[in-house]
Amino acid sequence: MAFIAKEELYLTMGHEYLHAGFNAIGFNGMHNRQHVGIYKWEYFQASAWNYRVDYYQQRYNKVKNILSGGLRYDKLGFIVYATTIF
Numbered sequence: 533m534a535f536i537a538k539e540e541l542y543l544t545m546g547h548e549y550l551h552a553g554f555n556a557i558g559f560n561g562m563h564n565r566q567h568v569g570i571y572k573w574e575y576f577q578a579s580a581w582n583y584r585v586d587y588y589q590q591r592y593n594k595v596k597n598i599l600s601g602g603l604r605y606d607k608l609g610f611i612v613y614a615t616t617i618f
Contacts, residue, residue, distance in 0.1 A: 539581055540584075
């Protein structure tokens with residue numbers, strides 16, 4: 533099995549989709565800034581679902597201070613779902 537849960541699959545797919553979206557609007561090569569926004573979305577989404585919150589919070593905390601002003605996931609139309617969408 534590639535993923536331990538449907539939530540993990542969704543978060544992974546969203547992560548890659550956000551990279552593609554940021555690259556498409558001209559932020560290619562800015563992986564650190566991309567990851568600030570992407571990890572923030574992952575953390576907020578995991579929190580909304582109460583899914584592995586500690587893991588995603590630690591991941592976000594590691595990058596959020598790398599650069600001030602990480603890229604904003606909401607500019608790509610990504611939102612945080614309050615309940616699982618499956």
